[in-house]
Amino acid sequence: MNIIAVTACPTGIAHTYMAADALQKAAAVMGLKIKVETQGAMGIENTLTARDIAQADMLLIASDIDIEQKERFLGCPQTKVPLESALLDACAVLRGLVHNAS
Amino acid sequence: MLRELTFYTKRPFSIIQARQLRRLCGMFRAKLLLINLSRRQQADPEQPLTLLSLAVQAGDLCQIVIEGSDAELAHMVLTLWVGEHGLPLSGRGLDQPPSQARLTQRLPGYHCTLAMQDEWQQESDKDPCLRHLIALLPDGLCTHPAGLLDELRAREVISATVMRPGLAMPHVLSQTMRAPCIAVLHSQRPIDWGSALGPVQLMVLLAAPAKPVPEHLAALIRLSRALLDDQLCAALLRAGSAQARHAILTEALIPAG
Numbered sequence: 150m151n152i153i154a155v156t157a158c159p160t161g162i163a164h165t166y167m168a169a170d171a172l173q174k175a176a177a178v179m180g181l182k183i184k185v186e187t188q189g190a191m192g193i194e195n196t197l198t199a200r201d202i203a204q205a206d207m208l209l210i211a212s213d214i215d216i217e218q219k220e221r222f223l224g225c226p227q228t229k230v231p232l233e234s235a236l237l238d239a240c241a242v243l244r245g246l247v248h249n250a251s
Numbered sequence: 252m253l254r255e256l257t258f259y260t261k262r263p264f265s266i267i268q269a270r271q272l273r274r275l276c277g278m279f280r281a282k283l284l285l286i287n288l289s290r291r292q293q294a295d296p297e298q299p300l301t302l303l304s305l306a307v308q309a310g311d312l313c314q315i316v317i318e319g320s321d322a323e324l325a326h327m328v329l330t331l332w333v334g335e336h337g338l339p340l341s342g343r344g345l346d347q348p349p350s351q352a353r354l355t356q357r358l359p360g361y362h363c364t365l366a367m368q369d370e371w372q373q374e375s376d377k378d379p380c381l382r383h384l385i386a387l388l389p390d391g392l393c394t395h396p397a398g399l400l401d402e403l404r405a406r407e408v409i410s411a412t413v414m415r416p417g418l419a420m421p422h423v424l425s426q427t428m429r430a431p432c433i434a435v436l437h438s439q440r441p442i443d444w445g446s447a448l449g450p451v452q453l454m455v456l457l458a459a460p461a462k463p464v465p466e467h468l469a470a471l472i473r474l475s476r477a478l479l480d481d482q483l484c485a486a487l488l489r490a491g492s493a494q495a496r497h498a499i500l501t502e503a504l505i506p507a508g
Contacts, residue, residue, distance in 0.1 A: 158410075159406055159409050160406060160422050160423055160424055161424075162422055162424065162457065162459070162468065162471045162472055162475060163412070163414065163420060163422050163457065163471075163472075163475035164410075164412075164414075164475075166472050166475055166476050167414065167475050167476060167478070167479050170476055170479050171479060189472070190424060190463075190468055190472075191465070191468060191469075191472065213409050213410045214409070231410060232410060233410055233411070233413075233446065233447060233448070236414065236448075237447060237448060
């Protein structure tokens with residue numbers, strides 16, 4: 150399964166990057182393919198391209214706020230979770246995602 | 252029983268130190284672990300060769316973790332050993348913490364003041380803690396403390412800033428700040444931070460100007476990411492002195508390697 154994710158938080162110096170790392174770590178453990186875009190104080194990094202979005206099976210938004218440029222993801226199945234749950238147990242978040250998709 | 256010893260090494264670890272440490276370990280029932288926090292690696296001192304794989308260089312920050320019924324005794328003996336081979340960070344004094352020089356050297360021009368207070372025992376509520384953290388900021392760094400408090404409160408309303416079990420990191424980019432600053436408060440009693448991750452004992456305030464320069468921002472982001480590292484975060488929560496916490500946070504702020 151091919152997952153794309155966006156992380157964002159109100160301040161953009163902590164949770165955004167921690168959640169991105171946590172999701173990547175969990176995906177590696179579970180053998181899932183993931184690309185995580187961070188929308189933090191450094192701006193948008195590791196940007197999800199049109200191709201990434203077209204090839205993705207699922208979009209995960211881990212954020213407590215509205216994300217930027219969300220019109221890009223129209224038509225892509227999405228799940229939104231609070232940032233804390235990605236930090237708390239990223240594996241559980243990804244498992245939920247896989248479960249929803251199947 | 253759990254004890255820790257955090258120290259800067261004076262010289263690289265050779266097979267001689269590794270053997271000494273193994274011999275000392277053999278005297279106690281307690282289980283020991285040596286962590287090289289500068290390299291984020293750990294080893295069992297009973298295996299001298301794996302200890303060498305930590306590649307401890309002079310000036311690296313290390314922590315020895317001692318766990319077991321005779322940890323107190325082992326701690327006393329190992330304190331002497333550490334005193335011989337390194338610079339122990341057990342003091343409360345923060346006028347000139349040894350890690351300040353390292354921060355200045357590795358991040359020149361980076362004004363990140365680390366204020367600290369230990370063993371804070373008052374109400375176990377979030378709001379007084381936020382106030383206290385702000386009060387720890389050096390004079391003149393924050394132009395409007397009440398405004399900063401409001402911004403931190405507003406951030407906490409969106410979601411509680413507990414990063415790891417036991418550790419809260421309220422953070423804000425604020426116009427009231429003149430330079431980035433980190434303040435650290437350690438409480439003897441667990442404090443309810445309103446998070447599913449449970450109460451916290453260690454609180455780290457990150458406050459930076461509204462438009463920080465990229466290198467300052469990068470250091471703060473490095474710190475957040477470093478706290479995801481199980482070894483570093485556990486070492487920080489375990490650290491028993493303000494000097495040790497200061498040193499570990501410094502290690503998290505500076506570029507790795």
